[in-house]
Amino acid sequence: MDHEVFHVDDPRILKAVAHPLRTRLLGELRANGPATATELAGRLGESSGATSYHLRQLARYGFLEADPDRRDRRERRWRAIHRFTSWSDVEMAATAEGREAAAFPRRRQLEKLTADVENFERECDLWSEAWVEAAGMxxxxxxxxxxxxxxxxxxxxxxxxxxxxxxxxxxxxxxxxxxxxxxxxxxxxxxxx
Known part of the structure; x- marks a missing residue:
């Protein structure tokens, strides 16, 4: 990734990443590196048409770019530009649109945390004793x-x-x-x- 942090100061840009699929796509690219819309569709259980559209929207707002290291000329691989997204809650709180835009990522983080905990509990017997002992809150x-x-x-x-x-x-x-x-x-x- 070219930059560590993308500091967002426009609620419209923060709202652009607020869509649940866009959040998942950006997270997947940040965690696992460049991928095509088709690869991401398979990983996330979505259609390649949906992933393609939302990847273009993320690129439009500065979160993604086409990966220059393509495996072949026909494919379009996407990569995250930044490792993290940040914003000022004080700046966002100045408008109703900003408050709404900043609230979504917090709720999404809570939903993801709950899902991660529930998945770990459900699959606990699949993990080594070392992981069972190390994981927790x-x-x-x-x-x-x-x-x-x-x-x-x-x-x-x-x-x-x-x-x-x-x-x-x-x-x-x-x-x-x-x-x-x-x-x-x-x-x-x-x-x-």
Whole structure:
């Protein structure tokens, strides 16, 4: 990928990726590299016509591009341009359209997390004891400032990229969904905001 982060500041661009199939297509290309519409259709259980249309829309809004390293001249392979998409919730909150556009990715992340947990639980007996022991979730409530939470996101992201590089050639490595969420809770004694 040419760039690490695509910072979106236009709600229309964020809404363009909000379509469920577009989200899945972009995720698939980011995780597994370049592919054709037909290959993606097979992986995602969609028609190649649908994947082709939505890939073109993602390209139109700057998320994808044609892969210059084609295997042959007839095929059109797509690749993600950026590893991550980011936006400012404060900027998006300035308009109703922006609030709606920013809400979709959060809901999609929750849906994906739920599906990943349910799939793992359903297929638990197919995984090694090491994976069963390593997988899971935890939650901790601590008092933090907004600046510390922002720093925590940056540090965890850097650690994940370092770990992925370290495990790149490890035969036991598998795709792992890591979700970090931080939301303040109201503190009746101290107020909020």
């Amino acid at each position: 935890s939650d901790v409530v601590v008092r933090l400032s907004p600046a510390t939470v922002a720093s925590l996101y940056e540090r965890v992201s850097a650690m994940l990229l370092e770990a992925a590089e370290r495990d790149r050639d490890d035969p036991d490595a598998r795709p792992v969904a890591v979700v970090l969420a931080a939301h303040p809770r109201r503190d009746p004694a101290a107020g909020h905001g």
